[in-house]
Amino acid sequence: MSDIIQLLPDSVANQIAAGEVVQRPASAVKELIENAIDAGADKIKLIVKDAGKTLIQVIDNGCGMTVTDARLCFERHATSKIRKAEDLFAIRTMGFRGEAMASIAAISQVELKTRRIEDELGTIIHIEGSKIVDQHPEAVPAGTSISVKNLFYNIPARRNFLKSNSVEMRHIIDEFQRITLAHPEIFFSLHSEGNELFHLPAETLKQRIVHLFGNSYNQRLVPVEEETTIIDINGFVGKPEFAKKTRGEQFFFVNKRFIKDHYLNHAVMNAYEEILAGETFPLYVLFIDIDPAKIDINVHPTKTEIKYEDDKSIYAILRSAVKRSLGRYNITPTLDFNQETSFSGFITDKPLDEIQAPTITFNPDFNPFEQKRSNAASRSAAYAEGFEKKTGIPQDWDTLYKITEEEEDIDEQLSLIPEEPEQKKPVINVINTENSKQFFQLHNRFIVSQIHSGFMLIDQQAGHERILFEHYQEQLENNQGSSQQSLFPQTLELNQADFALMEDILPEIQSLGFQIRPFGKTTYIVDGIPADLGTGISETTILEQLLEDFKNNKDELKLSKRENLARSLAKNASIKAGQALDNQEMAELIDRLFATASPNISLHGKPIIVTITLQELMERFGKN
Structure with a gap:
């Protein structure tokens, strides 16, 4: 029997590795921009076409590469970051395993242009499917420009699994935002289909957050700073009143590397305990600086998960830092234990020698037992005079209410008419008759309706x-x-990710009755809303809430686009608990509910109707 085990060709091995490193165009964007950052660039330009499927180009002004380095960077496990295994525990750069360029080159057509500042000529290399097609020297700008064309051109099955352009573009924007937040000191720009979506100058972290997510975020941020012997923490958290229903704007960076960590997220959420509305999530952009020897970043192919040497201490420090910042900026109630509140009203700016002692004046000849009645009369007269001046009503106001003789005769005639017994109004009325339907609203949350066997809630x-x-x-x-x-018409300002999402669902939004149109790079004009939404509803608010619920349902429930939109709008346009309804509104709601396909089950799989029978009531009252 012949041997059956053999070594894979490099081209096949690179395609397998590419499956881990490059899942979609956004993965290639991440790897290329991180390489530009590691090259020391302070200006990075990203250009994409067809949501990265046709072209991904990253241009930087970094250190550039020699001819040998330019050729070698496409080999597997070729890296300038590590020389021995111990170097893995002292890494502060982004890429280090040397698989990204080899993986990208295995599944695309790559053009590399690079030149060091000290060299006169640079190098151009063309690669298709891991094979070098052309290499020659040429005069090119200092730095590196790498173009990735026709991603997955030689793996049609992988290309067919890519989503629509709007979905893939949102993933690219997500990766772009994470990297630009981690490096506000670097200029970044993003161009798609010839349009500049982002232009981010070198700036502070707060300015970078505002440029990425919108001017409204300028008032939402609370700074966080903490220095300890274990870790240093800095960044911003959002005020609780601006928390959203999705987790989208939550970023952790460890040594400027974006990570996902449920344990640290729990620490932040714990700091917001009792000041956050239910089922909402605050914004945070937090940076943790820690000794690389105390963490292991090589535990996940995408390097988004990290192991810590002392995770419990990090949890406690992070929670305390966020809680202290929220309290310091008066987001949570605080007490001043250094001041005695009972003396706070006596604080004055006057020196002690200017404070005057109170004086009391009195009449030594006053006798309270003399002329008691005359004093009372004079006081009444004085009061009546003042009352007349103040209100305009004459002092003899009591004559206005004297009954004349004619009025007395009328009263005697009216007294001969028999009085009808006073009708008392029932406190609760849940009677149903054939001619009329009457319902009762319980705590403005539930509708009570009588049925033959009992009643419904x-x-x-x-x-x-x-x-x-x-x-x-x-x-x-x-x-x-x-x-x-x-x-x-109202204007709806969105960040780039939400703008791209709105563009993706725009036909369905318009089918629901919304009249909106794009205006500029991140703005929509709202000309109309569905007619059944009624009046008094903010057009921009309902659309913002619709987007939030749509994103939340998409992540958690995996719904189709149409079902997701219908569910999201129904939730935001529905009658809320606590809203008072009249009898006609309750009757109409019940009639429409029983006309639906599933009147008993809510959108969340819980009961809508609870029936209480007369037999159950009799048993509760001890009657058989």
């Missing part, structure tokens, strides 16, 4: 969500959403 919010969900699903299927024109 209906969750008004869950019921209305079910009604609207099926209504919006029908509109999306038939593209028949009706709109009401806004009196004054």
